[in-house]
Amino acid sequence: MEQRILLCDTTLRDGEQAPGVAFGLPEKEMIARALSDAGIDELEVGVPAMGDGEIKTISQxxxxxxxxxxxTWNRAVLSDLQASYKTGVEGVAISIPTSDQQIKNKLRKDRAWVLDQMGQCVLNAKKEVGYVVLGLEDASRADFTFLAEILAEAQKLGVDRVRFADTVGILEPLKIFFTLQELVKISRVPLEFHAHNDLGMATANSLAAVQAGFKAVSVTVGGLGERAGNASLEEVAVALKYTLQEKVQLDLKRLNSIGLTVSLASNRKIPRAKPIIGEDVFTHTSSIHIDGIQKDFANYQTYPPESVGRGHSTSIGKYSGRKTILRLLKAKGIDLDQETIDELLIKILQQTHKLKRPLEEDDIMGIVVSAC
Structure with missing residues (x-):
């Protein structure tokens, strides 16, 4: 079987931790089906310890x-795991703080307690479910020797995958690559990277982790998540294929529709310039760019928009220029003298400034009619 990087989606867990976001059962079903149909490798679907309502939703x-x-996601607490078992899920993620900052100042415990609690919970989970992920919270600020000790223990306990979390989004790609490849060398358990986007580097950091040898990446649709969010499914998936030339199972043509689904369910608009799924990311306005793609799309694209269910488009704006206007007029069978075209360009520029947006074809034709 050909090796591929696993895309582990946590939109229904970490994504739902974004401020103001709460998915109802129909919305969770819709998102889960969309991701599953597209070929996602794994879905983290919630936190059963939240109560009976969450248990019921996950069970459904x-x-x-x-x-x-x-x-499901769980603290290293037996009662959390018992709530998860009630849902019937195939696997559980058990999260343990690994930095001294969190062990001492959040848990008020020590490293020995963390290892003991981890052991109890993993052994318990191995009896009840078929797949166990050990999540290393705040691993980016943890001592390397302690991480190595945890990895060795995780292997003995039969953990199926270990998740390295950059919980506060503090890492950068070079540090990730050189640090994480050392973890890969000592780990016999497959490693997953879980990025947060506090400094805008979640996608880059996820790719660096893959280059270091990690076999799985944690993602959310649109980068939805706490604070600045997580690594975006669509950015990571496309970059894996077209930048790193890695095999991914996900059907990239479904990314746009999945993004719209989550946008509606979360009541969060997709930014116009959002990579892959934003309204404007395949739209060309400047005359130089429009002329370039008319000659060869490869002049201004790194991957075909059709591969992600999109297409090229053009719009008229401040930098569109004479050639773009002439091309539009010719397509409409309109022939104007030089003086009228000059007047038209001035009016288009004025309207662009006034509306603060690209002009649609109907806008242009309205200006043409008024100028003739």
């Missing part, structure tokens, strides 16, 4: 029998 997702592994 399990009954859908989607062709994808469903896991």
């Amino acid at each position: 997702l399990v009954t859908l029998q989607l062709p994808v592994r469903l896991i």
Whole structure:
């Protein structure tokens, strides 16, 4: 079987931790089905310890029998795991703080306590579910020797995957590459990278982790998540294929529709310039760019927009220039003298400034009619 990088989506867990976001069951079903149909490798679907309502919702997702592994997120607390077992999920993620900052100042414990609690919870989970992910919270600020000790223990306990979390989004790609490749050398357990986007580097950091040898990446649709969010599914998936030339199972043509689905469910608009799924990311306005793609799309694209269910478009703006206007007029069968075209360009520029947006074809034709 050909090796590929696993895309582990946590939109229904970490994504739902974004301020003001709360998915109802129909919305969770819709998102889970969309991701599953697109070929996502794993779905982290919630936190059963939140209560009976969450347990019921996750249980209903399990009954859908989607062709994808469903896991839940848990603290290293037996009561959390017992709540997860009630849902019938195939796997559980068990999260343990690994930095001294969090061990001492959040838990008020020590490293020995963390290892002991980890051991108890993993052994308990191995009896109840088929897949166990060990999440290393705040691993980016943890001591390397302690991480190595945890990895060795995780292997003995039979953990299926270890998740390295840059919980506060403090890392940068070079540090990730050189640090994480050392973890890869000592780990016999597959490693996953979980990025936060506090400094705008979640996608770059996720790619650096893959280059260092990590086999899985944690993502959310649109980068939805706490604070500045997580690594974006669409950015990571496309970059894996077209930048790193890695094999991904996900159907990239579905990314746009998935993004719209989550946007509606979360009541959060997709920014116009959002990579991959933003309204403007395949739209060309400057005359130089429009002329370039008319000659060869490769002049101004790194991957075909059709590969992600999109297409090229053009708009008229401040930098569109004479050639772009003439091309539009010719397509409409309109022939104007030089003086009229000069007047038209001035009016287009004025209207662009007034509306503060690109002009649509109807806007242009309205200006043409008024100028003739």
